[in-house]
Amino acid sequence: MTDAMETPGGENYLATLAGIVSDVGDVAVEMARVQVRELRVLAAAGRLAEEQAAPRNAKVRLHDIALRSIAAEVGGVLRATDRTVQRRIGEARTIIEGFPSAVLAWEAGRIVREHVRAIVDAGTTLPAEMWAEFEAIAIERCEKEAPNRVRGELEILAHRMHPRSFAERHEEAAAGRCVRLISGRDGMSDLIATLPTVIAEGIHDRLTQQARAIVDTRDERAASSEVVASDARTTDQVRADLFADLLLAGTPALDDTRDTAAGPLGAIRARVQVLVPAATLTGADDGPCDLAGRSPIDPATARLLAGSTHMWERLFHDPTTGVTVSTDSYRVPSGMRRFLQARDQHCRFPGCRVAAIRCEVDHTQDHALGGATKLSNLAHLCQRHHSMKQFTAWRVRQLKGGVLEWTSPLGRTYREDAPTPAVAFTPAAPPTTSEPAPF
Incomplete structure (x- = not known):
């Protein structure tokens, strides 16, 4: 590889790029300070509404009226509706008053806004009295990773800290699974399915694999079919068409062996990557498992994948027998x-x-x-x-x-750094008595 390819434009290019990167860093610091200041001002507006109602032994109704009035006043300056401002005031109070350490870390440049959002989103699923404990652990983790990397980990942390088991809460949530139709514009609509995460991930993965198979083999099949030759759909469009085909007809319309169960597209099966702690796998723990790249899933589904389907590949690494290195x-x-x-x-x-x-x-x-x-x-x-x-x-x-x-x-x-392993082993503490250790 030549020097020209390694550093396009030479010294001038690198100098210009260095200036841009430096400016981006400076702007990011300034934006963080301004955004934190805005949150504090909005939170103060919410507290003012509370104070206005308090002297009159106000009930919730009077407090809400005061908050509406203040939100409308602020909205006039921001050119936003009072409903939007009232919602933002509520969010600001949650962040500023509920997670003050995260705000300070953000203001100091230790974490960024998206980290704070991830901390708040995960933390607010816990009882309020647990927020400070969760926040301290979450900030330390956020300092080491990008927001999109740490979000799933924080969700799992919150689930494991929750006084109610994840399995119990998932069972309740699964009772709300549904399919909704939302009318859109120009003859289009959104079909939204609320499903357990691992099922939704599997559906999307299978559609994606099938769509890529169609797009990748389009040139090979174009010579024998005028229909294929004129196919200029994007991967997203193919995925949507496959979704409709499978639901309405049971088979992809473009699968040339669709009359057989093992056709090229029909043979494609969904893949999901799940990290299951050993304690969860054996049933000793009912905590959440990590659907890599997405979000937590319930332990019952993880155990089912691990033990009841041929699509699951189990990995047991024993250093005494060795693994291919x-x-x-x-x-x-x-x-x-x-x-x-x-x-x-x-x-x-x-x-x-x-x-x-x-x-x-x-x-x-x-x-x-x-x-x-x-x-x-x-x-x-x-x-x-x-x-x-x-x-x-x-x-x-x-x-x-x-x-x-x-x-x-x-x-x-x-x-x-290599990601934190799903299972970590630590040496047991030595026995404190002279009795022999149990086997």
Whole structure:
């Protein structure tokens, strides 16, 4: 690779890029201060409404009237409706008064606005008296990860801290599953299904695989079909058409072997990647499990996937018997691939959370340049970031423990630690008595 390709435009390009990056950082700091100030002002408006009603032994009704009046006054300045401002006042009070440490961390630049939103969204599912405890743990985690990476982890943390089990709450929520039709414009409508997460994820995954199969083989089939030759649909459009075909007719309209159960599209099955702690798998714990790249799922569904379907691949790593750690070939063996999926969980470019099952296994040091096919030289990258590694000046090296160290074209380094494992083992404390330890 030439120097020109590594640094487009040479020194002038890098100097300009450095200036842009510096300006973006300065603007981000200024925006954070302004946004925090706005929240504090809106929260003060909410407290004023409360104080206005208090001297009269006001009930909720009087407080609401005072709040409406203040919201209308503020709305005139913001050019927003009083309903919108009243909602924003309520959100501001929740953030400022309910999660003050997160606001201070945001103002200090330790975390960003999206981190605060993730903390509040997850934290408010807990009783208010638990918010401070949750907030302290969440801030520490947010300082190490991008918001989209940490959101699912915070949700699971909140579920595990909740006084009621996740399984119990999921059962109640599942009773509200439904399908709704919302009329839109120009003869279009939204069909919305509220389903358990793992089912919704599976549906979307199968539609995506089928849509990609149609788009990827379009050129091969175009020679024998005028219909295919004129097919210029996007992946989203194909996915929507497949969704309608499967619900209305039971088979994809473009599957040329649709009369058989094992046709090319009909044979595609949904894939989901779930991280199940050992205690949950054995039934000793009823906490949530992590649907990688999405959100928590209930433990009963995770156990069903683990034990009752052939689509689940179970991974047991025993260091005494060994796991495939390297091979002489370029191709990554299935056992090693499963190990890497469990280790990486998602794309290993900073901030990306595309699930590992939708990523490519990349040789950190290119195989063509002598990079070995071994665990310490392999990591998952999504197609977008795999291409960035190949065709831009971004560079990466793999350190011990699966840690990736990325270097940007400006020389900035970003450490990408391996995700926290689903299960961690710690040594037991030594016995405090002289009695022999039980087996």
